[in-house]
Amino acid sequence: MSHSLASMTGYARVTGAAAGASFTCEIKSVNSRGLDIRLRLAPGFDALESDIRQLIGKMVSRGSVTCNLAVEREGAGGNVLVNQQALATVLAAMGELAGKVDAAPPSLDGILGLKGVLEQRDLPMTAAAEADLSAAILQGVSQALVDLALARRQEGGRIAAMLLQRLQEIEAQIAQAETHPARTREAILARLRQQVSALADDITLPEERLAQEALLLATKADIREELDRLTAHLGSARQLIAGGGAVGRRLDFLAQEFNREANTLCSKSNAVELTAIGLDLKASIDQLREQVQNIE
Structure with a gap:
């Protein structure tokens, strides 16, 4: 199996004929938390259910998969x-x-x-003809699953490009927060002086006391750890996308971790501009998570 990302959404249709009968196999898949297989088989072909489930299980690890099998015999009503x-x-x-x-x-x-x-x-079929038809149907199902996997990978490639774009946005927003002047102790001290003088003209606090308060505020507002963790999550997400395979659940977990750090960053923010960056970050993470929901 390919190591590229696969979407959980796809469709494939295969037709075939054997032993005086024609058949059509349609397989479609959509998002699901796990692997959910639903079969709708033509009357008289329930014996193939176990084999078809096994074939699907080998090719698909996650998604809600529906397989429809229709069979028409040439001697129908004979x-x-x-x-x-x-x-x-x-x-x-x-x-x-x-x-x-x-x-x-x-x-x-x-x-x-x-x-x-x-x-x-229907005219009765010989045991040999029934075996030939069953083998042809299973071959058809296998081909439909190959086509489905290809469709899911093509869609996965488009999603991967969008995910990398979102991660680039997140990286730029982390850099904005990193270099924002409101984070410096000097900026916090200047704001504190301004707030104290705005309260009353006749109150003057010793410079040493102001410096202590500024240090305390700076410690409370320090987002160094959050920025470091966000950067680490970026690296992990890019690694998972590059590695490919069934990484949807792990990407979803990472998106939740991104969101947790962005929330903390917003709550610690000591400046309107920094809060705005945090909110932009949250919006990008939400978009990332929406797209991750469709990855196998």
């Missing part, structure tokens, strides 16, 4: 049989009504025309 039970019921009813109703007796074609008296059944 045998016409009299349903003896239905005929006996009709004849018994006629016997009961014989002396009670003044009507001409029904004709043979009238009786045979009654629903259920005549039945059309």
